[in-house]
Amino acid sequence: MNHCIVLFLQFCKFSVLCFGGGYMLIPLLTAEFVDREQVLTMSEFGNLLSVAQVTPGPVGLNTATYVGYVNAGFFGSLAASLGLIVPTVLLGCSAAAGINRWKDTFLVKGMLKGTRLAAVALIMFAVTIFFGMSIFTQTIPWEALGAIFKLERPVLPNGFAVSVPGIVICGAVIVLMLKTKLPTTVLLIGSAVAGAIFAVWF
Amino acid sequence: MEPEIRTMSRLRRLLLLYCSFFRITALVVGGGLAMLPVIEEIFVVKHKLLTRDELLDMTALTQTVPGIIAINSAVYIGMKIGGVPGALAAAFGAVTPPFTVILIIASMFPHLDPKNRYLLGIFAGIRACVTGMILVTGCRMFRRTVKTPLECTAVLIFFVLAVLKVSPALLILAAIPFGWCYVWWQTRRLAQAGRTEPAVRTPAEADKDGEGGK
Numbered sequence: 460m461n462h463c464i465v466l467f468l469q470f471c472k473f474s475v476l477c478f479g480g481g482y483m484l485i486p487l488l489t490a491e492f493v494d495r496e497q498v499l500t501m502s503e504f505g506n507l508l509s510v511a512q513v514t515p516g517p518v519g520l521n522t523a524t525y526v527g528y529v530n531a532g533f534f535g536s537l538a539a540s541l542g543l544i545v546p547t548v549l550l551g552c553s554a555a556a557g558i559n560r561w562k563d564t565f566l567v568k569g570m571l572k573g574t575r576l577a578a579v580a581l582i583m584f585a586v587t588i589f590f591g592m593s594i595f596t597q598t599i600p601w602e603a604l605g606a607i608f609k610l611e612r613p614v615l616p617n618g619f620a621v622s623v624p625g626i627v628i629c630g631a632v633i634v635l636m637l638k639t640k641l642p643t644t645v646l647l648i649g650s651a652v653a654g655a656i657f658a659v660w661f
Numbered sequence: 662m663e664p665e666i667r668t669m670s671r672l673r674r675l676l677l678l679y680c681s682f683f684r685i686t687a688l689v690v691g692g693g694l695a696m697l698p699v700i701e702e703i704f705v706v707k708h709k710l711l712t713r714d715e716l717l718d719m720t721a722l723t724q725t726v727p728g729i730i731a732i733n734s735a736v737y738i739g740m741k742i743g744g745v746p747g748a749l750a751a752a753f754g755a756v757t758p759p760f761t762v763i764l765i766i767a768s769m770f771p772h773l774d775p776k777n778r779y780l781l782g783i784f785a786g787i788r789a790c791v792t793g794m795i796l797v798t799g800c801r802m803f804r805r806t807v808k809t810p811l812e813c814t815a816v817l818i819f820f821v822l823a824v825l826k827v828s829p830a831l832l833i834l835a836a837i838p839f840g841w842c843y844v845w846w847q848t849r850r851l852a853q854a855g856r857t858e859p860a861v862r863t864p865a866e867a868d869k870d871g872e873g874g875k
Contacts, residue, residue: 476833478727482795486829494826509787510766516686516759517731524763533764540760544736544752547728551736552745565844571725573840575806577833580819582799587824589792593785601824624782625789632793647790654786658778 462531463538470523470542478574481519485585488522498530505592513647519543594625624657669708674743675750677708682735682754696731700738710742731755815839 469491477483485508492499499507507529511521520540527539561567591598597619606613628650635641669677681703685696697720704711711719719741723733732752739751807813819832 472830474728476727476830477729478833480724480730482798484729485795486823490826490829505788506784508791509784510770511763512791513787514759514762514766515688516762517729517755519729520686520731520756520759521763524760525767528764528767536760536764536767540756543729544732544756547726547732547736548748548752550726550728551733551740551748565848566841569841569844570837571840572844573836573838574727574833575802576812576815576840577819577836579799579803579806580816581823581829581832582795582802583816583820584823584829586792586796586799589788589795593789593792622785624785625792628786628789629793629796632790633797636793636797643794646794647787650786650790651783652786654782654784654789655779656782657786658782 460534463534466527466530466535467538467542467545470527470539471546473523474543474546477519478578481517481522482582482585483578484519484522485588486581488526489588492526492530499526501588501592501598505589513651594622594629596620596622624654628653628657669710671743671746674710675746678739678743678747678751679754682739682751683757686731686755687758696734700734704738704742711738715741811843815843 473484473487473491476487489501489504493501493504507522507525508518511518511525514521520543523539523543524536527536529535531538587599597616600613600616600619603613603615631653632646632650635646681700685699685703689696689699701713701716705713705716719734719737723730723737726733732755735751735755736748739748741747743750803816807816819836822832823829
């Protein structure tokens with residue numbers, strides 16, 4: 460029960476802080492559940508995001524349900540999902556009418572500008588998290604790379620390498636997204652099939 | 662007002678909201694802005710409960726307030742059509758399908774063989790695809806949001822802080838006062854520029870003024 464209340468409050472926090480859509484949840488969730496509480500490993504988190512991405516529904520909600528389930532079963536996922544909704548409903552009921560009137564004030568404008576800049580930076584950070592799970596074989600070793608600033612050669616950990624299928628699929632997806640208007644569903648199914656084919660070949 | 666709005670009873674409106682958002686999140690993979698065309702089709706074209714302008718306002722609003730875009734749209738559209746009960750009906754409608762589907766998958770997940778090569782390959786493929794998708798989304802956001810070198814520096818600093826394991830929650834909270842300072846500084850600079858120079862000038866005039874100033 461206590462666990463569920465904690466989960467509910469955690470997801471309330473994420474909902475309030477989530478400026479700029481579902482991808483913003485990735486750095487928030489990894490900081491909380493992978494780094495701090497360690498209820499999930501990075502690769503589990505990657506698998507979970509893959510599942511969340513291919514099942515219907517917003518990625519944020521899918522992830523919340525799953526993380527809640529891993530933490531505390533059925534009631535955990537209920538608490539996590541409710542945690543994402545409740546702040547939005549409260550905000551919507553109190554501020555929906557107001558925010559349009561306040562839109563051009565200094566307070567709202569400044570808040571939006573600042574949080575958007577932070578959101579861009581955090582989504583870039585989410586990309587580096589994903590690099591560690593797809594186009595490299597391990598998470599990016601920032602500590603080792605820090606040696607570059609001391610003008611030393613960085614010592615990469617054992618087993619850190621570039622994953623060929625990852626780079627090929629990721630590159631293909633980027634090109635297709637920029638050059639064509641294929642729906643994301645097609646891209647996801649295509650890369651799932653490509654991933655399976657690579658698994659057979661290598 | 663269209664007659665349909667008056668003829669539709671309160672309960673039917675709530676039911677419509679619940680069912681529509683249930684359908685939207687159940688069928689639309691990817692969520693967020695992918696839902697928009699479907700919302701338009703149901704609420705603007707078919708049932709005429711919203712005008713196109715209202716929907717546009719709503720879209721801008723759902724992206725500015727915090728929260729997941731899908732739930733934001735559900736809450737604000739529900740609010741507009743059916744008040745607070747409408748917002749709740751729409752939000753619960755949006756949550757039900759992903760909640761059920763993920764719950765079923767999550768309860769089965771331990772039984773799926775994580776050592777299975779093909780399954781691992783499929784997951785790896787999807788992860789690579791998501792990497793590409795987030796990268797493209799991030800770059801588009803960057804282009805839309807970052808307009809000046811100063812803003813670019815701010816993004817870079819936030820990014821480095823995130824890499825140095827500063828909590829993302831803290832970063833977002835710190836970004837709010839930063840935004841206030843930045844906007845205050847910007848408006849003050851604009852106001853000062855406006856005081857000394859006329860508001861609209863041709864480039865040639867601006868050049869002449871610049872030289873005259875020196």
